[in-house]
Amino acid sequence: MKSNKLENRLRQFYWNKQEYINIAKAQSINTKNSYWMKILKNKAKGKKVLDVGCGDGTRLKQLVDKKGQFYGLEISKLALSLAQKKYTDIKFVMANAAAIPFQNSYFDLVYSAYALEHFTSPQKAINEMIRVTKGGGEIVLIAPNYGSPLIHSPFGNKPRFIDLLLICISEINNIFKKNRGLKWEKVQPRFRSSIIADDDIVNKPYLLSLVRYLKYKSLSPTFISSGFEKDYLEISNLIIKSIYLFFNKLKLTKLYPIKYWGPLIFVVVEKS
Numbered sequence: 380m381k382s383n384k385l386e387n388r389l390r391q392f393y394w395n396k397q398e399y400i401n402i403a404k405a406q407s408i409n410t411k412n413s414y415w416m417k418i419l420k421n422k423a424k425g426k427k428v429l430d431v432g433c434g435d436g437t438r439l440k441q442l443v444d445k446k447g448q449f450y451g452l453e454i455s456k457l458a459l460s461l462a463q464k465k466y467t468d469i470k471f472v473m474a475n476a477a478a479i480p481f482q483n484s485y486f487d488l489v490y491s492a493y494a495l496e497h498f499t500s501p502q503k504a505i506n507e508m509i510r511v512t513k514g515g516g517e518i519v520l521i522a523p524n525y526g527s528p529l530i531h532s533p534f535g536n537k538p539r540f541i542d543l544l545l546i547c548i549s550e551i552n553n554i555f556k557k558n559r560g561l562k563w564e565k566v567q568p569r570f571r572s573s574i575i576a577d578d579d580i581v582n583k584p585y586l587l588s589l590v591r592y593l594k595y596k597s598l599s600p601t602f603i604s605s606g607f608e609k610d611y612l613e614i615s616n617l618i619i620k621s622i623y624l625f626f627n628k629l630k631l632t633k634l635y636p637i638k639y640w641g642p643l644i645f646v647v648v649e650k651s
Contacts, residue, residue, distance in 0.1 A: 385568075385581065386454070386475070386499055392570055393579045394455035400435050402576050403458075406493065407438040414608060415521055415645045416441070419490060422517060422647075423447060426487035431476050431508055432494025436462035436469055443468060450486070452479060477503035481511045488512075490519035495644075496580040502561045502592070509596060509650065518598075518648045524605055526563060526585020527640040529622060533577040534566040550636060553591075561585075561592050587639040589646060598648045606643025607632040 393399045410416055416438075425446040430439040433451030435458045443449050443466075451471045453459045459473050474480050476491070477500040489508045498504045508518050525532035528543035549562075563585055569578040586605050593600055607627060623641065626632045632641070 389568060389579055390455065393574060395457045396574060397457065398574045400458050400461065402574065403434045404437045407434065411441055419519055422519065423488055429486045429489045429511065431479070431489065431491040431504065432497065433462065434458050436466045436471065438492055439469060440466050452476065477507060479507040479511050483510055484513045485511045486513065487516045488519065492521040495520065495522040495584050496525060496582060499581050501563060501582055509598070512650045514650055516650050518650065520589065520644060520646045522584040522644040524586050524642055524644045525583035526588065529640045530642055532583055533580060559595050562588050584644055586644045587636055589644060593646070593648055598650065600646050600648050602647035604643060604645040605639050605641030606645065607641040
């Protein structure tokens with residue numbers, strides 16, 4: 380019930396506003412040349428594809444080819460209306476990501492890009508994405524790695540060393556008691572007079588816990604990246620960027636759990 384009330388408020392204050400949609404569209408355009416987008420585009424060729432949290436369809440349109448079938452799922456009525464008018468070669472449906480209205484094993488490729496952090500029930504959404512993917516098909520998950528102790532999220536109120544300490548405690552706990560859920564930290568979105576990007580996030584995705592959860596679901600990721608690749612270090616914070624470059628130089632980014640602490644969540648999973 381609380382989840383529904385929060386979603387309704389977010390829909391009214393953010394998701395059904397043209398200003399918000401414009402911000403999301405600009406972000407989709409800015410990432411069109413990212414390495415993960417190139418991989419995603421190659422995987423989508425000739426496939427039946429679902430974008431979960433497609434917004435106004437800008438990113439999904441970049442994947443469209445003549446041989447494939449492309450679907451977009453979105454909770455915002457305004458974004459969906461704009462998408463349907465602009466991209467008539469894509470099929471759009473309005474629905475909550477936690478209840479995808481398609482039958483089991485329907486799609487060859489299901490992905491979500493920069494939407495998981497906005498879902499009030501991300502674990503349910505991931506379960507649904509797995510359900511509607513065919514055997515032999517792929518699920519691709521892309522999000523900011525806000526759960527990393529090196530990343531400053533929009534809601535990073537705690538000192539960085541506290542985040543690091545909490546991550547270490549979590550790792551120790553996991554040795555003795557296996558966590559079977561995502562365990563992503565929930566945050567309260569901000570409702571201000573003006574719309575600012577990511578003020579509407581409701582959880583802090585974390586790559587390591589995502590990988591663990593997928594393995595618990597008997598899925599083996601075929602590709603995992605936290606964005607430590609040099610061609611992705613598009614970070615405005617010079618201190619954090621310097622830390623990444625330093626870690627790369629010393630090859631610390633290959634070590635556990637540091638390799639999961641980059642700025643990005645990019646996971647590819649093949650469903651057996």
